[in-house]
């Protein structure tokens with residue numbers, strides 16, 4: 001094993017595997033056992049002794065098992081981050097930022113410089129990635145170690161080529177569970193938040209993108225990972241379009257600073273959510289029919305050729321919805337797709353290529369995927385499977401293009417669930433901020449900037 | 451309670467027959483969906499030699515190549531399919547010891563039905579035991595205790611793990627076991643030997659040979675999968 005592979009890392013090894021490591025490697029207890037309290041020092045989980053036990057009073061962590069088993073039979077091995085980066089990468093991105101993007105980018109850079117902890121609440125479609133470039137350029141130029149992490153693999157996969165294109169001469173490591181390539185020590189790392197558990201005080205600058213995405217929000221373990229992976233005096237930036245209650249609490253406590261980017265790159269406000277109560281939509285569809293209002297709307301789409309996404313709570317409902325639409329409106333051409341669909345990428349591509357007019361899907365398409373100029377309908381929007389963050393993200397699929405900056409966001413629900421109300425409130429809040437910002441701006445820049 | 455295999459919540463239903471039976475309620479550890487992926491072997495029609503799943507109880511081609519006169523046969527509980535492969539990946543190779551509970555009940559019931567005089571388990575090498583921290587077969591039998599009572603491990607020589615070998619190599623493997631038992635503990639006994647998977651049968655038949663040479667009356671293999 002190369003020494004650099006341990007820089008700023010904490011690798012879980014058996015005594016035999018560790019025998020060949022260089023002498024200055026630090027050995028850290030992997031599982032802390034004190035009385036009945038058993039804690040995994042890699043992921044922070046407090047373990048249930050009954051679940052974590054191995055024979056002979058040994059214990060293992062079941063919570064971070066898929067990173068290789070951390071147990072009392074192993075230890076964590078670490079070399080403090082030396083920032084051994086001879087190169088000084090430059091930014092080759094040629095694009096232009098809007099006035100607000102520039103203000104935000106400036107703010108991001110200042111937060112990096114002062115090593116602050118900062119939450120950037122930017123609406124869906126604000127162009128977050130580009131706003132990071134000035135700050136990242138500053139950090140890379142100074143030999144700082146940087147990472148961009150997201151709870152979702154697809155976000156990482158989408159970001160990697162964009163960042164490589166912007167920083168052509170930077171060495172970038174892309175780490176996620178499905179990447180078989182061996183680890184490399186690089187100045188810039190793009191990884192899933194789960195992979196952060198393998199780092200220890202590594203990053204001077206750590207950015208967490210889509211911090212609200214499942215499973216991060218439900219997972220205090222990953223806040224532990226973030227705090228472990230960033231240097232004790234490092235800069236931390238959370239990016240989100242839908243901050244969780246927990247993050248907003250951290251802001252109120254003063255642990256996090258906050259800044260807003262409430263306007264999209266085309267300066268339009270977010271489309272508001274329209275809700276229609278339809279308590280028995282599923283029973284109707286199970287009978288092979290469409291609820292009247294839905295059928296009328298889809299008939300309009302058949303005439304206008306307007307493209308749309310139709311969300312349902314569960315994968316098992318996709319086929320029935322598809323069948324009911326086929327029966328009522330045979331001329332409409334669409335596909336169903338879900339997270340574990342083997343043809344997922346091909347189907348999304350067909351929608352991109354405009355070979356189909358619509359997709360019926362579960363929550364998987366709520367983030368990252370952009371189809372310009374679409375409408376969105378959510379069936380059963382009050383279902384607990386749709387979190388507030390998911391609903392805001394789904395609504396955020398609409399109005400993403402300059403050509404059609406608005407559109408329909410229509411929820412059919414059995415009740416006005418709290419998740420729906422919260423989503424509406426979040427959108428109202430950023431729109432209020434956006435309106436104020438737009439009113440304060442000179443008219444010229446609102447139209448010409450991009 | 452979460453399913454040990456897919457982490458989905460398991461809804462425990464209290465059925466009327468169960469309520470009337472007054473039996474204690476044992477919580478399921480895996481959900482119905484995951485459980486259905488495992489394929490139970492019907493013993494009445496399985497191969498009488500190795501326990502493989504068949505439609506008629508006839509000696510399978512593999513078993514016809516073994517000497518037939520030995521008083522040995524194997525009982526296998528499940529077919530080694532994709533679900534079983536995934537299970538062993540997580541349990542043995544990733545070391546998720548909690549998963550012992552998935553087959554604890556099935557295994558113990560089967561062992562009880564075989565009703566042997568002496569029960570032995572196929573051991574793992576000391577170095578495997580050190581890194582894995584458990585013997586996968588003991589896990590099903592002893593609920594976290596290191597070794598089940600009344601069981602003796604056999605010492606096994608080091609070498610290439612069975613899972614890394616092709617069939618021909620496996621069949622040529624020399625006797626890897628020795629007995630750590632006195633002769634009178636074996637003589638005239640009906641012995642049950644337990645292993646995790648019956649693949650070529652070489653491993654468990656080595657153990658059986660040793661026991662039969664030492665005077666065991668019969669040897670029955672019990673494996674979770676075939």
Ligand SMILES: [Zn+2]
Nearest residue numbers: 040043061064
């Ligand atoms: Zn852990």
Ligand SMILES: [Zn+2]
Nearest residue numbers: 453456481484
């Ligand atoms: Zn399950």
Ligand SMILES: [Zn+2]
Nearest residue numbers: 497500510513
């Ligand atoms: Zn057979």
